[in-house]
Amino acid sequence: MHTLFPGNDTQIEINDAMIAEYYQKIDLYTKKYKEQITAFCTDLYAYDHYKHYPSEIQADVMTTFKTEKNYNMVVSQSKCDSQFNSEYFKQFIEDSHQLIIPRKLMKKQNINSEYKSLIDSIDEDKAQQTLLFQQYFTQRTANDTIYLDLGAGKGYLSSFLAFDCNQKIVSIEASEKHAISLAKRIYSLTQRNQLYSPIFKYIKDDNFILEPAQHANLKLATAFVDTATDPDVLLHNAFTLKDFVRAQLSKSMEQEHRKHSQIQGKMGISTSQLHQFQKTSNKYTVLGLHACGDLSVTCLRLLSLPNVRSVFTVPCCYPHLTDNSFPLFQFTAKIISNLKTDNNLSTVKLGLPKQLLNYACTGFDEPVENARETVFKFHQRGILEKCRLKNKQVAEKRAFKPGSGTEWVQKCVQEEGENISNQEIKEIEEKCEEIKWAMNAHLIFRQISGQVLESMILVDRLLWMRAQKYQAQIDWCMGGQSGRGFVLWAQKE
Ligand SMILES: C[S@@+](CC[C@H](N)C(=O)[O-])C[C@H]1O[C@@H](n2cnc3c(N)ncnc32)[C@H](O)[C@@H]1O
Structure with missing residues (x-):
């Protein structure tokens, strides 16, 4: 049986040892992968955050994106098979797997014509x-x-x-x-x-x-x-x-x-x-x-x-959460305080890097073509950010109309009153092309750690409800039909 405590098929008894084990694992996980799970696509090339992904995982990352089957196996089921070689990658997937509440695919319902x-x-x-x-x-x-x-x-x-x-x-x-x-x-x-x-x-x-x-x-x-x-x-x-x-x-x-x-x-x-x-x-x-x-x-x-x-x-x-609602359970508060960061990442009211809550809200069932397209967009934004940083120490976060190519980069940079030549853009593009695999890695780490983070938010609520002496359960109730398909159910004992 999965070690985490969803009520998936049967209601299982949650004891203190299980809770302690869960928090020990999530504590280790958030410390071990902090840089990867808080990384943001625009910072990847600009601040050299791509180095957080060791190059030994490069081949495995590319294998993941090769076919729909591979992508689903790694991202939706958090599993690797024999095609994957790097210990680091396999360990990340395995560590994550233990902390993700499983989702199951559910059959589409026939809708009664009277409804x-x-x-x-x-x-x-x-x-x-x-x-x-x-x-x-x-x-x-x-x-x-x-x-x-x-x-x-x-x-x-x-x-x-x-x-x-x-x-x-x-x-x-x-x-x-x-x-x-x-x-x-x-x-x-x-x-x-x-x-x-x-x-x-x-x-x-x-x-x-x-x-x-x-x-x-x-x-x-x-x-x-x-x-x-x-x-x-x-x-x-x-x-x-x-x-x-x-x-x-x-x-x-x-x-x-x-x-x-x-x-x-x-x-x-x-x-x-x-x-x-x-x-x-x-x-x-x-x-x-x-x-x-x-x-x-x-x-x-x-x-x-x-x-x-x-x-x-x-x-x-989840990005709309405030600290009135998260964390609720005392043990989660400790994990969150470790995750709070004073670096240049944008924060929400919780003081948490906003992307953690964004990642928890990802649509985890996206087909591989969508994922490839997302990597392309992230890559373009990454290049733009590196170009914007050419004349500055720290880039001010700004929203841009999505785009690609030299003209788009030049226009965006000029909108900020700066200049960059075509040659300079080309050099940056070439450098970024060499490390593009890290943008693929970023998406995979984000998709998978997002599920760990969503699970952590749900477990926080589950344990808090149980601490109030309510019967509470997490179930996957609308598999495949909605990105957000977990239901939290609670009633008085
Ligand atoms: C994501 S929508 C979901 C709407 C609907 N339940 C559905 O599934 O299609 C959430 C809705 O909750 C409303 N909402 C948020 N906080 C609320 C509150 N405290 N009281 C009442 N409505 C609220 C928002 O205005 C929004 O329309």
Whole structure:
């Protein structure tokens, strides 16, 4: 059995010895490979970080990229076969393998033709994710529960549960921009489908007062959820479908994308400002599908409320994490403090190199052609950075439109008020071509250590939940259909 503690097939007993062993291994790993796992593609040639990858791994790196089979074996399964020779490379893969929670490939589901909300205007991947997640949590939830869909986005999960599964659900979205999209989507879904047409009439026509059954299942609110959010208060304050859709459709949508922001557009009301309400005897199940940054941990924390029975969350967008949510478990804090670095890497609020959290968020199932293309782009950016550094000691980090070739490099350098000749660029390109294999190595190390880091974030949450005496488990619930496919499930014992 794998030494790490996912609940993959059966719930296994986690004891102190296993926890100590895990942290000992991750401590060694993060110390041993610190330079490689914090390396950034633009620094690889510019600051000679390529030297972190010993040249003995060159042949193995190139073998990895040769075929789809090799690439999948090394990156997705963290294994090497006899074609791989370097001890260093094999050891890295083996060390990583012991710290990665395994993912399994899952078969695509047939989507029942009656599930209109999973067929009408929805990406196939999104439909699969929604269905697999729903199958996962319904098997583990009592019938009399009321679901809370926190961070509902366009409301795929909420509309599926309410309209197609006849479940009661409160759908909460913090971003006013996303709430408008949610309303628009539900409005057009009801408009186009015979099955939901009574709802459409109900929304549009004041004289049509018969409340459709599917409508009564769903209540919605634009609100920011935090750990003080009370589900009874949410339910009481949430709008009916009719009122919500009408209110949202009359608003205009903010178009601008707020870079690096977890919430797009204007923020909804904080739940602490909502009217309080007398307690009910309702029992709630918290759902957070692709819950970004802190939201996933907020979902888990809500289990401390007496009326929340269980929580299911598929975490994503780790770069949005703040130190309120990571690390949670004391042993992880020690590992993180070792990883904090005072070098020139950009940092997030955690003081961690931002790329660690970015790497944890990688799509780990990418085909080899995508990986080759990524190496090409990284290589171009690496060359540009070395050219930019020609006249400076330290390059100021700046975003550039992606590109390649001498003209592009020259234009980017000139935009910063500097000059570089064609001959100088050519010389740098030639030097970088010789060490391009290290950019391939960088991508492999990043893809693999990213899985170790994502596993560490999940284990941190798992052990913290268990320390609160909850039953908690990590499972892979939507294999192959989503980059972020792990679910963290917790319930009271
Ligand atoms: C990655 S999206 C996922 C949307 C949807 N659950 C899905 O799977 O398609 C995360 C959503 O959570 C919302 N969100 C983030 N933090 C939130 C919070 N504290 N309260 C409510 N919504 C939040 C964001 O605005 C965003 O729409």
